[in-house]
Amino acid sequence: MTKKAPVKHTEKHEHAPAGKPVEKIANAASKPVEKPAEKPAEKTIDTTRQAVPFDTGNVPGPKTARPTMPAVAGKMLAKAKRPLLIVGSQVHEKDVLAKAVAIGKSGIQIAAVGNAYTSIGDKGLDVHYANMHALASYICDPNWKGLDGKGNYDLVVFFGITYYYASQAISALKNFSGIKVISIDKYYHPNADMSFGNLKQDVFILALDEVIKELTNRPRI
């Protein structure tokens, strides 16, 4: 495994206190207004709330993921030269799958880990089956040429993988590779560099929509 140069972590982590996982629809959470606004404000969602490990004991150490908003994650994904989306055995549900497909359609390569391929393999995307554990090990190898032989990746984004399994696999990337990892799953993943907080399903889907919105400039399939 390669050695990751010690990094100074100066980012401020805005951890919400532990408690109920709640979505925040910004205008809905604000105090009731006496007079209705003339134009209803556009709904935005806040995915930085509830940034506490979904599995309560999953506390890795002093460096934990920076809670992130979907637009930020989306922009990073859009800008990345060689991003990889990883989805796993929790991707089969219709709404979630549709978002993975939409991201794939923007030209982003997909690693289908676990049994994800059974749902996403036939959608005409650049999708490859991979074993998550092996994939993590390969990504840590700077000489690996990627799932398509065209080179290693510069950004890993993931959702829809068994929580603890994903968390463990990306702990390898966190500690033994230089790659950036963003969790856009409905769970807060402390081992990622950036992560959504713990989200309810409907907010999660809305958040993925916002990520997808940012990908419009990528070459479509």
Place this chain on the structure above:
Amino acid sequence: MIVKKGSFVIEGLENVQINIGKVVETGQAEVEGPTPRPEIISLRNWDYRILDRYNPVYTPTSDLCDYCTYGKCDLTGNKEGACGIDLEGQSAREALMTSVMGAACHTAHGRHLLHYLIKKYGEDHPIDVGPSNLKAPLTETIMGIQPQTIGDFLPVLDYIEEQLTQLIAAANTGQEGSARDFESKALHAGMLDLLGMEVADIIQISCMGLPKSDEKTPMAEIGMGILDPKKPVVICVGHNIAAPAYILDYMDKGGLFDKIEIAGLCCTAHDMARYNKTAKIIGSMSKELKYIRSGIPDVLVTDEQCVRADILKEAKKLHIPVIATNEKITYGLPDRSNDSVDEIIDDLVSGKNEGALMLDLEKVGELVPKLAMKIAPIRKAKGITAIPDDEEFKTLVAKCTKCLQCTRDCPQSLPIADAMASAVNGDLAPFEILHDKCVGCGRCDYSCPVDIPVLNVIEKASQRVIREEKGKMRIGRGQIGDPEIREEGRNLVLGTTPGVLAFVGCGNYPDGTKDVYDVVEEMIQRSYIIISSGCAAMDIGMYKDKEGKTLYERYPGRFIKGNLLNTGSCVSNAHIAATTIKVASIFAGRKTKGNWEEIADYVLNRVGAVGIAWGAYSQKAFAIGTGCNRLGIPVVVGPHGTKYRRAFIGKPYRKEDWNVLDGRDGSVVNVEPAPEHLMITAETKDELMPLLAKLCFRPSDNSLGRAIKLTHYIELSEKYLKKMPDDWHIYVRNEADLPVAKKEHLLKLLVEKGWKIDLEKKKIIEGPLRKVDVSFQPTNVPRLCKEAKK
């Protein structure tokens, strides 16, 4: 007369007393290989060969090290701690400690049994494991000796204990600093673990009448629904048969089997059934808390390993006395070993004491049945149980606020709140599904802010399925006998039997026990040999087909393709690993004594055996897996296995890693990645099945064997992952390697991959990595090549 120890007087020479300390029998110590009793670094070169191909992959659960008072040190990003160790080194040190813990557990179990059996049967009690010349394959391969009596195992345990002490010493701060050498030491500990298990099982088989390589052992009843709760119920929990054997003997003598129900939980259950087929089996550790909470047990007897740390606390709530019978688990209980049985019974029945430590095993035999008979009527009259009644259940499920705290604490992230909501509407089905997926840990109880006893609620809702939980398991058979190896070894090495799949380990499954059954059913129908042990062996027997038959009733137990074998308890895992040594020795004539590297090299390159610990949770399971790895056997664990923090994963794209030598002349041959990994996880059973098929490939496969293995790999991938594997063609060396039924189609696919194919003659002209050579002698060890030998 064989006299190996003691004093005797020869007639006519009455004044001369001859004292015999320890005799080294002639012919016993013909060491055949270079490493009898290997020290910590004796096999380091072999370990390096493994580690250089199967790189350790670390997935830390913590980025900190808090081993010493310099710390806590933050090692995030592979930084160094105050002592100089980096996260890679620390993770490898954890792997070492985990392996040592597991090995110590099995070895201490063996030591306890050996003390007890020597006391009862004497050191000269002969070893008898069934129809085998190779009676103790691991002992021979590691120690270079051929034990004949149980006393011959004394120096074996001395050796393991000494080595384990050396290994633990290496983990102290300021000792080993290299991750690679920590891993070599972890592999050493794993090997010692296999040896410790072999000692434990061989001595109990030899002395206690456990089945000896018997392919037709009787069936035992298994499940949470098998006991008659109206009778006094004794439940033995753990792994060590010594104490339960006395209880069974006492009950046998007193004709008490009709009056008292006696069953085991976890591996003790296996060995109880092997010892006395009247004993019943509740199931794996996952059933422990659930069964206690049911209130059905009237007495709990604990020995060692896989006993819940809160068993006394839980039992106390339900007025179930706990009899602890092993020094390793004493719970602060008063030592009553020297007290009278009646006195102890009075104290326990009256509630004066919640349990007793009883190290006099003979007394355990008398105490437990008598106690059960006395306390059961009292407990049953009170109807003591933790399971809520119907009204309480309704109130409890209605209390749920859907906060999801229980799900966040649950190791399986189970959707408990959804099940609560369904139950409010009278639908219990979601809870019944949860019951199978729930590992019975009880964490949810602690987490619920409105104090719902969640596990009890799950169990209450699942009473219907629990009542039906009745399966059958073929009792543990012990070793695989030499004659069976003679018959099957060739098929295995040539690949015409697609592989041996060993389903072992605990019940921390990612998605319920049914997965194990499903995988075994699929693979056995494909003619893999399935060997099982421990909790996995129990869970395989828990499901039935449409005709009401379990897999054990459907498939026989011989070591041939399409059979299902149960070797026995956790320590019987040794026989599974040892089977590969037997193949190397009996089929291929490889020398065993003190010859680990050559045997392991043979296994790695030629024996298509894979271990599956789908629900592994313990340090013991990790040690077993690591020991198998050193023997050249790949192991797959379920997704929870990533929390072991270390895997051994091959990199198929790094061609140079897959060079082996041809033993005939030492020439280098670049082979297909076979086996591709040594320790890896899978996320789901769908992913597991093709992976297992792939890990059965070996460089030595002949074309027929390769075609069979390839058929299963492709079919399983198509069936469960809905795709042709990306790498299937890597395993094709010529047209004869292709599955006959798919040949034409596959040849066309090879054309697409740029291979030169004569489609008319169905011949491959150019493309494969290498040719098939039936005489190829793949080895990773230069000294084993003929040129080197010269």
